[in-house]
Amino acid sequence: MTLTNRNIVDLNHLRQKEKQGAVLERLYREHGAALRSFLLSRVSNEAEIEDIAQEVFIRLARMDDLQERLPSGCERNRAYIFQIANNILIDLSRRKAVRREYRDHHGARESEKQFDQAPEIILADREELMAVKKAILTMKPEWRRAFMLNRFKGWSHKAISQEMGVSVKQVEHYIANAIVRLRKVSLRVGGNPPGERR
């Protein structure tokens, strides 16, 4: 059998998929338990946990560049996985008008209407983003450092405590204070259901 171009493409595709499979297995091993513990703090009914965990890994499987996005040993991996879970939880509990509008406008397929969101498809209000960014830049340096290391670099509280030379509890306080500050400047008003703008 001669190796036509088509055969070569198929082999590469297969090799890619094999790599993908190995990456998924690794992620499942390393973060599966932590994911389930996280979900325990967010679901109304513990029976949902397995379904949500399943959906998280399905979304990961659908990512083109999984190996690049979540390389082995990277600090950020767990936070990324938690973020996917968080998005699923938010999708399940509140149908965001903005997201739905985006989907409908861009013609998502019927079967994917619920589940086609990679974490990057976020249409945050531009004004709100700017207000929050300003708040990040003008808050207490300790709060900012702990918050950004945790949210943007995906560091665990333990790692941050070692880096900043304070206790884990102190790190939690810093991050909590940062969150409170950002909640105040964000355009959501406390008491209104999240997802409903102004």
Added chain:
Amino acid sequence: MANRTSLNRQRAARNLARTLSGDIDSQTARSVNPLTRDDALYRDEFLAAAELLADLEVLADDPDLQKIMDEPDVLKTDGRSGLWKLLSIAASVVVTVAVVFSLNWPVDNAEGVDTSRYVTRVGEQKTVNLKDGSTITLNTATQLVVSETQSERRVIFERGEAFFEVHPDQNRPFIVDAGYRTITVLGTSFNVHKNPDLLNIAVSEGEIAVHSSEESASGVAPMLSEMNGGGQASRDQFRMSAGWVMDLAVNDGQLTGYFVEDSASLAKWRSGLVEFAGEPLHKVVKELNRYSWKKILIEDPQIIDRKIFAVFKVGRMDQALKGLENTLQVKVTHYHDRIVLTGQ
């Protein structure tokens, strides 16, 4: 009210931070969960903060913030408002189109072994054709791994429900390892349903051998039909023929076997239908919940045993609920994260 709001905001933020630490323990997780208590203010604050954090993910790639993360000392010299003015304000929104991959992917394995994982999401059903000519139909929220070698065909049944139509191959036994028990067949059709509480196996055609996962099948095992105790047994090895169904209760290890006249009717779910013939409402709800993200909860003890005679279409929860409302006089209340049934 302002005080209560700010207190809850503080508490919610602290607890949210703890859940995002990456290594929260189950007990703490349960205790901070905003959905499992009546505190509406705490819940709204928690969820609003969680949603806010989700929206902020785009800022992770913001070049100005990146710069600060890499050079924390910059802040000390520039003063707060000065810094803000200096930096460019260009919030970028990153949009990625998710490419749909098929949900079947090869698994890391030893040489000579052809392995694939098959997965369905909640509410999804799909049929898979194996290399040997066998067919597996997967029901909602199912996960299994199939590997075919020279000497055997093996399925690791992780969770969910599937119907197997096994192509006869004398040289290669077809093995389904469902954890609690393992099934070995040569060529036949049967249904497996596994969840944390139970393992249910029903044979549609032919004969299967059921044994514990540590041993292999032996040809002289008794037939389930012959085992005594009025259909109840706790043997480790037996065979089952068409029409026979096995229920293993995982928690107490109790094994029950019974015969179904119409063996062709086993696995009706494959035609997208779920049928109930006099089952109590709580069982019906448990079954319907397998096919739906939004779970149904019964909050009225008086209705839990009401008998249901109905056929529901998979994927039409709205129809199912309307049906319950009309025929059973049950009140259906929709909440943002669940559906609640009470008596009228």
